[in-house]
Amino acid sequence: MKCGVVVFPGSNCDHDCFHILKHVFKIDTEWIWHKGDVDLSRFDLVVLPGGYSYGDYLRAGAIAKFSSVMKEVVRFANSGRMVLGICNGFQVLVESGLLPGALIQNHTQKFVCKTVSIRVENVSTPFSCECVGKTVLDIPIAHHQGNYFIDSDGLHQLVDNQQIVFRYSGPEGEVIDQYNPNGSVDNIAGIVNEDKNVMGLMPHPERCADPAWPNLDGQLIFKSIIYSLQHGVLL
Amino acid sequence: MIAKIHITFKNGVLDPQGKAVHHALKDLGYNEVSEIQMGKYLKLKMDGVSREEAENRVTEMCEKLFANTVIESYRFTLETAK
Numbered sequence: 222m223k224c225g226v227v228v229f230p231g232s233n234c235d236h237d238c239f240h241i242l243k244h245v246f247k248i249d250t251e252w253i254w255h256k257g258d259v260d261l262s263r264f265d266l267v268v269l270p271g272g273y274s275y276g277d278y279l280r281a282g283a284i285a286k287f288s289s290v291m292k293e294v295v296r297f298a299n300s301g302r303m304v305l306g307i308c309n310g311f312q313v314l315v316e317s318g319l320l321p322g323a324l325i326q327n328h329t330q331k332f333v334c335k336t337v338s339i340r341v342e343n344v345s346t347p348f349s350c351e352c353v354g355k356t357v358l359d360i361p362i363a364h365h366q367g368n369y370f371i372d373s374d375g376l377h378q379l380v381d382n383q384q385i386v387f388r389y390s391g392p393e394g395e396v397i398d399q400y401n402p403n404g405s406v407d408n409i410a411g412i413v414n415e416d417k418n419v420m421g422l423m424p425h426p427e428r429c430a431d432p433a434w435p436n437l438d439g440q441l442i443f444k445s446i447i448y449s450l451q452h453g454v455l456l
Numbered sequence: 457m458i459a460k461i462h463i464t465f466k467n468g469v470l471d472p473q474g475k476a477v478h479h480a481l482k483d484l485g486y487n488e489v490s491e492i493q494m495g496k497y498l499k500l501k502m503d504g505v506s507r508e509e510a511e512n513r514v515t516e517m518c519e520k521l522f523a524n525t526v527i528e529s530y531r532f533t534l535e536t537a538k
Contacts, residue, residue, distance in 0.1 A: 325465075
């Protein structure tokens with residue numbers, strides 16, 4: 222099993238993702254620089270980490286989608302292999318059209334940085350299968366443009382295809398406005414594509430996956446991915 | 457050719473900046489303002505293209521890069537560079 226962590230100019234959670242995959246889960250992990258000749262064929266998972274790729278100029282993720290690496294990531298995803306986009310990575314995924322919708326400024330106009338509860342809405346994805354029996358995860362968020370938008374037709378499609386994986390909630394899993402930190406439509410925190418091999422989420426699982434910290438809820442997402450790759454859940 | 461491009465949120469998409477500015481205007485007493493749309497403005501200088509070419513090229517640029525048509529709409533005007 223081989224994982225790659227993409228590095229854009231402005232990525233700043235790349236080392237966290239790399240550390241969790243390589244040192245906590247002991248997976249063969251490599252950096253993937255954003256330009257030049259990019260060959261992703263040796264990877265099983267590509268992670269687009271958080272940060273401010275290309276300074277978030279124009280719109281978050283708007284410039285990154287034209288990078289050499291993203292052309293290959295689109296091809297990689299379309300061939301059925303797993304792509305995980307966290308925070309800015311999620312923004313890049315929606316901008317490149319690998320996931321539907323868009324991420325706009327938080328309704329509060331403020332950068333929000335805190336630990337939130339998210340309810341697991343679907344455990345039948347390769348990114349969440351290890352969450353069985355655990356309905357609510359506590360995971361940090363840190364973003365200014367995490368307000369997920371999709372029109373009502375698009376939302377129906379997401380619901381019908383069970384593409385919503387995580388929703389912001391209260392500690393008991395209450396999905397209500399009070400626990401919506403950024404104004405996202407339907408409290409959406411993370412979604413998958415129709416084929417369920419691409420996931421984007423605003424919360425940062427890599428920030429709560431190292432046993433040095435008391436909160437390890439983020440591990441469930443990485444464990445799900447590893448389980449799926451090992452057992453060929455995707456295939 | 458000079459292209460002047462305006463990009464704004466589509467109807468129905470929350471515009472938090474517009475809302476915040478609207479609140480501030482109300483605080484200042486400008487109660488006649490019922491709505492504000494905030495957006496982006498880009499000005500492009502293009503060389504060696506006809507008006508028709510410029511129209512097509514700028515439309516392409518807006519669709520590909522300047523606007524995210526999931527949430528934003530765009531409009532532009534073209535004028536001859538002086």
